[in-house]
Amino acid sequence: MTGPDAPTAAPEHVVAVDVGGSGARLVAVPRHRPPAADPDGAPGPAGAMTLSGRPVRITTAGSDAADVVAELVDTLTRQRPGLRLAAAAVSVTGLPSLVPEPGALHDVLHDAGAGATAVAADALAAHLGALGGRPGAVAAVGTGAIVLATDLRRRWHRADGWGHLLGDLGSGSWIGAHGLRAAIATHDGRPGPASPTLLAAALERFGPVDGWPAALYGRPDRAHVLASFTPAVADAARAGDLVATRLLHDAGTHLAESIAAALRPGIPPLAAVTGGVLQIGAPVTTPLEARLSALRPDVRLVPADGSPLDGALRLARSLLDERPGDGALVEPHDTWLTVRRTAGPAGTIPASTAPSTAGAPAGKETRA
Amino acid sequence: MTGPDAPTAAPEHVVAVDVGGSGARLVAVPRHRPPAADPDGAPGPAGAMTLSGRPVRITTAGSDAADVVAELVDTLTRQRPGLRLAAAAVSVTGLPSLVPEPGALHDVLHDAGAGATAVAADALAAHLGALGGRPGAVAAVGTGAIVLATDLRRRWHRADGWGHLLGDLGSGSWIGAHGLRAAIATHDGRPGPASPTLLAAALERFGPVDGWPAALYGRPDRAHVLASFTPAVADAARAGDLVATRLLHDAGTHLAESIAAALRPGIPPLAAVTGGVLQIGAPVTTPLEARLSALRPDVRLVPADGSPLDGALRLARSLLDERPGDGALVEPHDTWLTVRRTAGPAGTIPASTAPSTAGAPAGKETRA
Numbered sequence: 001m002t003g004p005d006a007p008t009a010a011p012e013h014v015v016a017v018d019v020g021g022s023g024a025r026l027v028a029v030p031r032h033r034p035p036a037a038d039p040d041g042a043p044g045p046a047g048a049m050t051l052s053g054r055p056v057r058i059t060t061a062g063s064d065a066a067d068v069v070a071e072l073v074d075t076l077t078r079q080r081p082g083l084r085l086a087a088a089a090v091s092v093t094g095l096p097s098l099v100p101e102p103g104a105l106h107d108v109l110h111d112a113g114a115g116a117t118a119v120a121a122d123a124l125a126a127h128l129g130a131l132g133g134r135p136g137a138v139a140a141v142g143t144g145a146i147v148l149a150t151d152l153r154r155r156w157h158r159a160d161g162w163g164h165l166l167g168d169l170g171s172g173s174w175i176g177a178h179g180l181r182a183a184i185a186t187h188d189g190r191p192g193p194a195s196p197t198l199l200a201a202a203l204e205r206f207g208p209v210d211g212w213p214a215a216l217y218g219r220p221d222r223a224h225v226l227a228s229f230t231p232a233v234a235d236a237a238r239a240g241d242l243v244a245t246r247l248l249h250d251a252g253t254h255l256a257e258s259i260a261a262a263l264r265p266g267i268p269p270l271a272a273v274t275g276g277v278l279q280i281g282a283p284v285t286t287p288l289e290a291r292l293s294a295l296r297p298d299v300r301l302v303p304a305d306g307s308p309l310d311g312a313l314r315l316a317r318s319l320l321d322e323r324p325g326d327g328a329l330v331e332p333h334d335t336w337l338t339v340r341r342t343a344g345p346a347g348t349i350p351a352s353t354a355p356s357t358a359g360a361p362a363g364k365e366t367r368a
Numbered sequence: 369m370t371g372p373d374a375p376t377a378a379p380e381h382v383v384a385v386d387v388g389g390s391g392a393r394l395v396a397v398p399r400h401r402p403p404a405a406d407p408d409g410a411p412g413p414a415g416a417m418t419l420s421g422r423p424v425r426i427t428t429a430g431s432d433a434a435d436v437v438a439e440l441v442d443t444l445t446r447q448r449p450g451l452r453l454a455a456a457a458v459s460v461t462g463l464p465s466l467v468p469e470p471g472a473l474h475d476v477l478h479d480a481g482a483g484a485t486a487v488a489a490d491a492l493a494a495h496l497g498a499l500g501g502r503p504g505a506v507a508a509v510g511t512g513a514i515v516l517a518t519d520l521r522r523r524w525h526r527a528d529g530w531g532h533l534l535g536d537l538g539s540g541s542w543i544g545a546h547g548l549r550a551a552i553a554t555h556d557g558r559p560g561p562a563s564p565t566l567l568a569a570a571l572e573r574f575g576p577v578d579g580w581p582a583a584l585y586g587r588p589d590r591a592h593v594l595a596s597f598t599p600a601v602a603d604a605a606r607a608g609d610l611v612a613t614r615l616l617h618d619a620g621t622h623l624a625e626s627i628a629a630a631l632r633p634g635i636p637p638l639a640a641v642t643g644g645v646l647q648i649g650a651p652v653t654t655p656l657e658a659r660l661s662a663l664r665p666d667v668r669l670v671p672a673d674g675s676p677l678d679g680a681l682r683l684a685r686s687l688l689d690e691r692p693g694d695g696a697l698v699e700p701h702d703t704w705l706t707v708r709r710t711a712g713p714a715g716t717i718p719a720s721t722a723p724s725t726a727g728a729p730a731g732k733e734t735r736a
Contacts, residue, residue, distance in 0.1 A: 058585050094581070159556045163581050164533075165545060165590060166552050177533060184534050188527045189629045191663060210703075213462070213531050217426050222533060261557045295559060335578075 012086040014320070015114065016312035017072055019065045019092045020122060021143040021224050022172075022276075024053030025309055026072040031086045031320065051075055056093055057220050065092045066104040073112045085114035089316035091125030091308045093144070095336070106340045116319035116341045122308055123148040123161060124336045126274050129311030130304035133329050136270030137263045137299075139255055140308065141277040143227045145171035147255075149262035152330040159262035164223040169254035170284075172227030172277050175247060179233035180226065182243045184209060195243035201232035234280045248280060252287035260295040269296065274304040382688070383456040383482065384680035385440055387433045388490060389511040389592050390644075392421030393677055394440040399454045399688070419443055424461055425588050433460045434472040441480045453482035457684035459493030459676045461512070463704070474708045484687035484709045490676055491516040491529060492704045494642050497679030498672035501697050504638030505631045505667075507623055508676065509645040511595045513539035515623075517630035520698040527630035532591040537622035538652075540595030540645050543615060547601035548594065550611045552577060563611035569600040602648045616651040623652070624659035631664060642672040 012031040018024065030047045053072045057064045069090055077083065088109040095102065102119040109117040120128075126140035127148050137149035145168045146161025164173040183202035186194040187209050205228070206215050219225050236244035259271050271292070277284060292299060306314075318329035319339065332339045380399040386392060398415045421440045425432050437458055445451065456477040463470065470487040477485040488496075494508035495516050505517035513536045514529025532541040551570035554562040555577050573596070574583050587593050604612035627639050639660070645652060660667060674682075686697035687707065700707045 062582070062586065159558070162552050163585055165584055165594065166548055166580060167556075180534055184530050188535075188626070189632075190527070191625050191628060212534060214430070216533055217531055218430065226533065257559050258556070260559060264557075 012084045014313065014316045015073075015076070015085055015088040015109075016309055016316050017069050017088070017090045018122065018125065018307075018309040018312055019053075019056050019068050019090065020308075021055055021093055021221065022227065023055050024068045024072060026051040026053065026076060027309055027313060028076060028080070028083070029313065049076070049080065051079075055221055055224055058094065063092075063094050065090075065094070066108055069105055070108045073108060077112060085109070085112055087116040087118075087316045087319040088112075088114040089118040089120060089125075089312045089319070091120050091122045091312040093122045095119070095121035102338050106338070110340065110342060116339070118312075118315050118319055118337060118339050120312065120315055121148075121336045122146075123158070124150075124330070125308040125311035125315065127152075127311065128314050128330065129306040129308050130272040130274040131270065131302075132305040133314070134270060135268050136272070137259050137267065138271070138304075139259055139273040139275075141171055141255060141273060141275035143172050143223050143276075144168040145174065145255060145258065145275075145277075147258045147262040148336070149259075149264065149267045150336075151267060154331070155264075155266045156333060156336060157262045157264045157267065159258040164226060168223075169258065170251035170277070172230045173223040174226075174254070175233050175251050175277070176226040176229035178247050178250075179229050179236075179244065180212070182247070184212070193243050193246075195236065195241055197236040197239060197241040198233065198244060201236060202229065205229060205232060230277070230280075234283070237280075237283050245283060248283040249287045251277070252284040252289075253291045255284070256288045256291035256295060259292055259299070263296060263299060269299040271299050271301050272304045273301070274307065380452045380454040382681065382684045383441075383444070383453055383477075384459070384677055384684050385437050385456070386459040386490065386493065386675075386677040386680055387421075387424050387436050388461045388676075389423055389589065390595065391423050392436050392440060394419040394421065394444060395677055395681060396444060396448070396451070397681065417444070417448065419447075423589055423592055426462065431460075431462050433458075433462070434476050437473055438476045441476060445480060453477070453480055455484040455486075455684045455687040456480075456482040457486040457488060457493075457680045457687070459488050459490045459680040461490045463487070463489035470706050474706070478708065478710060484707070486680075486683050486687055486705060486707050488680065488683055488705045489516075489703070490514075491526070492518075492698070493676040493679035493683065495520075495679065496682050496698065497674040497676050498640040498642040499638065499670075500673040501682070502638060503636050504640070505627050505635065506639070506672075507627055507641045507643075509539055509623060509641060509643035511540045511591050511644075512536040513542065513623060513626065513643075513645075515626045515630040516704070517627075517632065517635045518704075519635060522699070523632075523634045524701060524704060525630045525632045525635065527626040532594060536591075537626065538619035538645070540598045541591040542594075542622070543601050543619050543645070544594040544597035546615050546618075547597050547604075547612065548580070550615070552580065561611050561614075563604065563609055565604040565607060565609040566601065566612060569604060570597065573597060573600060598645070598648075602651070605648075605651050613651060616648060617655045619645070620652040620655035620657075621659045624656045624663065627660055627667070628663040631667060637664065637667040639667050639669050640672045641669070642675065 013028045014031050015028045017026045028049045051072050053068050056068055090105050105119045106117045123140050123146045127138040130138045135151040137147055139147045147159040149157045160167045160169055168174050179198050180202055182195045183198040186199040206212050216222055216225055233244045233247055237248050381396045382399050383396045385394045396417045419440055421436050424436055458473050473487045474485045491508055491514045495506040498506045503519040505515055507515045515527040517525045528535045528537055536542050547566050548570055550563045551566040554567040574580050584590055584593055601612045601615055605616050
């Protein structure tokens with residue numbers, strides 16, 4: 001890997017965006033970087049620019065992820081006028097269910113000049129970040145929790161990721177919700193184990209109990225509000241609170257069971273866990289490892305290589321590779337990944353997909 | 369009780385409205401009815417008119433209960449032009465937490481001509497309906513679940529009623545949510561007891577699993593959607609499904625624990641349960657009775673006399689009683705009940721509460 005193009009006034013960049021329930025992040029890196037700063041293809045800080053954005057909102061019209069990406073790309077192009085996008089990839093929450101039209105996300109990136117774009121479910125971006133392109137299972141555990149087990153070719157198995165009302169067992173919203181339920185049960189004086197520690201923490205965080213419903217149900221981002229209490233649960237467990245300790249134990253157990261459910265035959269027995277909940281450490285990871293080892297002693301649990309944003313960046317770079325077919329990082333898939341390519345400024349656009357005045361997409365969108 | 373006023377062209381009516389998460393109901397009955405049709409003061413069908421309305425919506429601005437009541441009263445006055453309101457009472461969900469200004473509900477009823485109005489939390493209306501004015505505890509178990517234990521004077525103790533994210537243990541939304549979670553866990557192939565019956569029922573109700581998140585999170589009335597699955601859980605239990613049977617058992621146990629938590633010292637050991645979940649019958653009530661008997665063997669569990677709408681009607685009638693103070697049905701309370709009275713057409717309005725041009729309320733609102 002020698003002799004990258006010399007930098008110009010407007011070097012080409014590769015852009016990755018991660019749009020989640022707790023916020024969004026964009027990273028733009030030069031397409032060609034000195035080999036010393038990039039020994040193994042992993043994204044590094046050299047020449048990188050990062051931006052933060054707002055969380056996605058889920059309304060009756062679906063997710064507004066395209067708006068979040070448009071805002072971030074707009075900020076990028078205002079801060080770096082003349083910056084050219086070679087390729088871009090978006091990791092987005094809710095892709096299988098709540099993003100009504102991934103095409104809108106491609107449109108935003110193509111409108112900004114990107115010639116090749118990928119829109120991936122956050123679970124896939126987490127997979128590519130954590131296992132670096134190796135087949136296996138990755139549990140992405142932030143506000144929500146989903147496990148994707150795949151060979152990145154034809155086998156795709158998912159477990160959980162159904163949101164805070166149907167599942168997301170062991171996630172930040174799950175831990176926070178159960179912590180708040182334990183707090184309010186203590187307030188009510190219900191029979192069973194009480195946690196004055198969690199009650200005190202919740203009172204400090206949300207004010208008097210009578211106001212908690214309004215603080216939750218009036219908010220569009222309920223899962224995020226629930227997850228915001230998870231650090232307090234972790235603190236309570238560290239302080240010896242048994243209810244909180246039990247909650248985190250159950251979270252780890254649930255995550256192991258989701259991994260076991262997703263790792264169907266045909267997927268190599270390799271797994272990694274990534275996401276903010278891991279910051280809690282041993283109170284979650286020890287029961288997770290114990291339960292996974294009991295359910296699937298053959299599975300090797302490895303540390304995550306990188307984040308979902310790293311995975312999205314890896315995906316964006318792969319769009320510029322010349323290796324089609326089996327050499328590709330990952331095959332497009334109806335649910336998890338769509339890819340669109342348009343010809344460059346001097347390229348040729350097939351007549352059948354040429355831009356029309358009727359607003360049809362200018363590019364070719366690939367679904368498996 | 370002899371010699372009621374002779375009917376006139378526009379007889380005075382007493383109106384009660386029950387505004388809930390699953391719908392609203394209004395009943396209007398003549399103020400004076402023949403004794404034969406009303407032997408014990410309980411509301412009966414004689415001369416009654418009932419209307420149905422939409423469920424309340426909870427948004428970032430709070431509850432729109434006042435709009436629901438306005439729509440129902442508007443329909444009533446259009447269908448019965450000239451009908452005069454002597455007194456009106458509203459039972460409303462979310463009063464302690466989510467109804468920002470009970471005054472707006474009084475306003476709607478006073479604008480319709482009611483001289484005396486009461487706005488009660490649905491838990492209090494359920495209490496007055498179920499125990500008919502006797503002190504004790506009442507569990508109201510519909511879409512949500514709340515227990516109010518009170519002497520209707522100075523002692524007021526609540527347990528649960530915190531909504532589907534924080535509690536409402538054993539309610540319709542709780543049973544439905546846990547049924548859907550069991551269904552989706554079965555779909556995912558998680559370790560543990562599976563319920564193909566609940567999965568089949570949920571697929572029939574909500575379509576393919578990938579669409580369930582959109583069917584839930586895109587809806588403003590999530591608790592109602594969750595509760596809509598409860599009849600399927602009851603059906604599955606009747607068909608012998610062990611997961612569903614266990615769920616209903618846990619629901620009954622939770623309800624007993626809420627009753628025990630609310631029945632603090634000073635409240636007579638009398639309890640009743642009311643609401644749609646009771647229609648499930650023994651699978652819920654047997655474990656409820658067993659757990660309550662274990663926790664509080666002194667408590668007498670009696671059948672509910674009537675519904676929350678009956679309770680609201682009883683409350684509306686009580687506004688016309690001449691017994692103030694200790695003789696009243698229930699004392700107003702900051703959280704649970706506000707009462708407002710204006711003078712009649714020929715009455716006298718004290719100068720201190722006379723209507724002003726500045727838009728101040730025309731009546732006197734009593735809070736304890």
